[in-house]
Amino acid sequence: MIGLSVVLVCRCMLPPASDWVAEVLVGRLDDDVSRTITGSLLAAFNLSTLEDSAVQDQLAQARGMNGLPVPHAVRIAAMGLQSRLAALGSLILVAFYLSWWSAILLVAALALASQVLAAAWRVEFRSWPDQAEAQRQASYFFELGMGEAAKEVRVFGLATWLRESHLDQWMQAMRPVWHARRRTRIRAFLAVIPLAGSISAVLLYLISQVRGGHVDIAAATSSAAATLAVLAALSPHLTVLAQRGARTLEALDAIPESVAPDAAAPSPLSQLQTGHPHTIRLHQVSYRYPGQDRDALTDLDLEIRAGESFALVGVNGAGKSTLVKLLTGMISPTSGQITIDGIDLARLHLPQWHTQIAVVMQDFLRLPLTASQNVAIGHQPPHDIRAMDQVAERAAFDGIVRDLPNGWDTPLDRNQDGGTDLSGGQWQRLALVRALWAAEQGASLLILDEPAAALDIRAEAELVGRFLDLAAGLTTLTISHRFSVVRGADRIGVLDGGRIVESGTHDTLLRLDGRYAAMFRAQGSLYLTDADNPPEPNDG
Numbered sequence: 081m082i083g084l085s086v087v088l089v090c091r092c093m094l095p096p097a098s099d100w101v102a103e104v105l106v107g108r109l110d111d112d113v114s115r116t117i118t119g120s121l122l123a124a125f126n127l128s129t130l131e132d133s134a135v136q137d138q139l140a141q142a143r144g145m146n147g148l149p150v151p152h153a154v155r156i157a158a159m160g161l162q163s164r165l166a167a168l169g170s171l172i173l174v175a176f177y178l179s180w181w182s183a184i185l186l187v188a189a190l191a192l193a194s195q196v197l198a199a200a201w202r203v204e205f206r207s208w209p210d211q212a213e214a215q216r217q218a219s220y221f222f223e224l225g226m227g228e229a230a231k232e233v234r235v236f237g238l239a240t241w242l243r244e245s246h247l248d249q250w251m252q253a254m255r256p257v258w259h260a261r262r263r264t265r266i267r268a269f270l271a272v273i274p275l276a277g278s279i280s281a282v283l284l285y286l287i288s289q290v291r292g293g294h295v296d297i298a299a300a301t302s303s304a305a306a307t308l309a310v311l312a313a314l315s316p317h318l319t320v321l322a323q324r325g326a327r328t329l330e331a332l333d334a335i336p337e338s339v340a341p342d343a344a345a346p347s348p349l350s351q352l353q354t355g356h357p358h359t360i361r362l363h364q365v366s367y368r369y370p371g372q373d374r375d376a377l378t379d380l381d382l383e384i385r386a387g388e389s390f391a392l393v394g395v396n397g398a399g400k401s402t403l404v405k406l407l408t409g410m411i412s413p414t415s416g417q418i419t420i421d422g423i424d425l426a427r428l429h430l431p432q433w434h435t436q437i438a439v440v441m442q443d444f445l446r447l448p449l450t451a452s453q454n455v456a457i458g459h460q461p462p463h464d465i466r467a468m469d470q471v472a473e474r475a476a477f478d479g480i481v482r483d484l485p486n487g488w489d490t491p492l493d494r495n496q497d498g499g500t501d502l503s504g505g506q507w508q509r510l511a512l513v514r515a516l517w518a519a520e521q522g523a524s525l526l527i528l529d530e531p532a533a534a535l536d537i538r539a540e541a542e543l544v545g546r547f548l549d550l551a552a553g554l555t556t557l558t559i560s561h562r563f564s565v566v567r568g569a570d571r572i573g574v575l576d577g578g579r580i581v582e583s584g585t586h587d588t589l590l591r592l593d594g595r596y597a598a599m600f601r602a603q604g605s606l607y608l609t610d611a612d613n614p615p616e617p618n619d620g
């Protein structure tokens with residue numbers, strides 16, 4: 081009797097106890113999972129790793145897209161454990177009140193049904209990982225319509241196309257799963273027949289025992305309830321799901337290695353001398369994006385001298401932004417070498433290199449933070465806001481700050497209390513102020529990649545000119561399609577077919593009458609048709 085009481089008490093206590101343990105574990109795992117995924121992603125300096133579709137699939141698996149998120153798996157494992165222990169309790173009751181052979185028959189039938197059903201579930205789950213790409217695509221189409229492209233999608237009437245593309249990818253992902261599900265349902269149905277037969281046989285035996293007076297009514301009631309409760313233990317999907325969770329855990333474990341192999345600093349690291357402008361050399365540098373069949377840059381030789389303002393021009397797709405990504409260490413050359421003051425960039429500690437760079441990209445950051453935080457991002461915030469005022473004044477941003485409801489402390493985000501937004505051109509000015517602020521903090525290489533394309537041509541030329549004056553003495557790399565912006569640089573390089581095909585001052589290149597001169601004339605002739613924009617080429 082004591083043994084039985086223990087079994088009953090354990091059965092009652094088990095669910096809350098295992099739920100509690102599971103929740104404690106889930107709390108810890110949730111934290112670990114998000115730290116591993118976001119931590120690894122943010123630690124990855126190499127953008128090509130993040131763009132790699134194999135890494136994308138692995139990330140999707142680690143998030144549980146094709147299996148089960150790890151925390152859910154823990155809850156499911158706890159439920160599986162509960163149902164097994166509950167079944168064990170029921171079987172002990174059957175063995176005690178009725179007969180050992182009844183319990184053994186139920187165990188055998190339960191094990192058989194569980195095996196067959198688990199195999200059926202496995203077939204279905206095996207079809208999931210192959211669908212990672214299609215599922216990602218489906219989510220992409222959905223998010224495109226909801227996120228940054230929401231305006232264009234609607235204006236261009238792309239909603240139907242997006243919906244159909246989303247559905248198409250989703251069906252492509254789900255069809256094999258549904259097919260596997262249909263195939264396994266019949267097997268699952270057949271698997272429960274022996275179990276149902278065994279339960280019926282035990283119940284019939286129980287009735288015969290009651291009629292024969294061998295079992296009293298209390299024992300009969302307990303046995304009947306326990307026999308039927310065995311069915312509740314038939315939960316093989318819980319086991320299989322928990323196993324899927326274990327696979328998710330494996331994918332999660334592999335992430336730091338595959339996403340951010342570059343996060344571990346190369347050894348031995350070289351120390352860059354700071355406090356002066358740097359000379360950058362590219363020696364026979366080639367770069368090919370993963371999965372592409374041709375180079376974006378080929379055997380590129382280039383020297384940007386310390387303190388020089390260098391400008392790069394080239395048609396769309398010539399490789400200008402790729403060069404910026406290489407110089408900032410976001411991608412590594414497929415072959416060749418980049419050196420900074422003679423030190424291989426691959427051997428520099430990237431965070432240290434980044435303190436030396438101020439960059440204004442085409443798609444620069446717009447953060448939902450205050451104006452001053454947006455300027456100081458990545459560098460020291462001002463101890464005294466007057467220092468930032470001075471930088472803003474030099475970049476003609478002071479008027480914009482004055483017009484903000486709360487000056488530098490205004491959140492540049494309409495969703496926040498007292499927040500506002502800037503126009504595209506004002507944001508670009510802010511990005512330039514950010515670069516100047518970085519220079520104040522010690523950055524000595526300024527990279528401007530189409531720095532003010534949202535401004536009109538005169539405002540851009542005026543702003544970039546002013547910016548380059550302020551940055552005099554630092555090494556600057558300016559990329560622009562506008563000749564009014566690049567013509568003032570110490571040296572201009574023309575990038576074509578992945579190589580620098582011409583370089584020199586504006587005047588030298590015009591005299592050369594090559595690619596630069598042709599592009600300059602072409603742009604000039606366009607402006608000649610616009611009475612509001614004075615022609616520039618003739619005065620070069």
Ligand SMILES: Nc1ncnc2c1ncn2[C@@H]1O[C@H](COP(=O)(O)OP(=O)(O)OP(=O)(O)O)[C@@H](O)[C@H]1O
Pocket residue numbers: 131369370372376394395396397398399400401402403
């Ligand atoms: N993430 C990427 N994956 C694959 N190919 C890419 C990727 N980014 C750029 N490319 C390709 O590399 C080449 C160089 O692109 P890049 O963006 O460097 O040109 P760009 O000179 O900056 O062009 P633009 O003037 O239009 O900004 C192009 O052929 C482009 O299609």
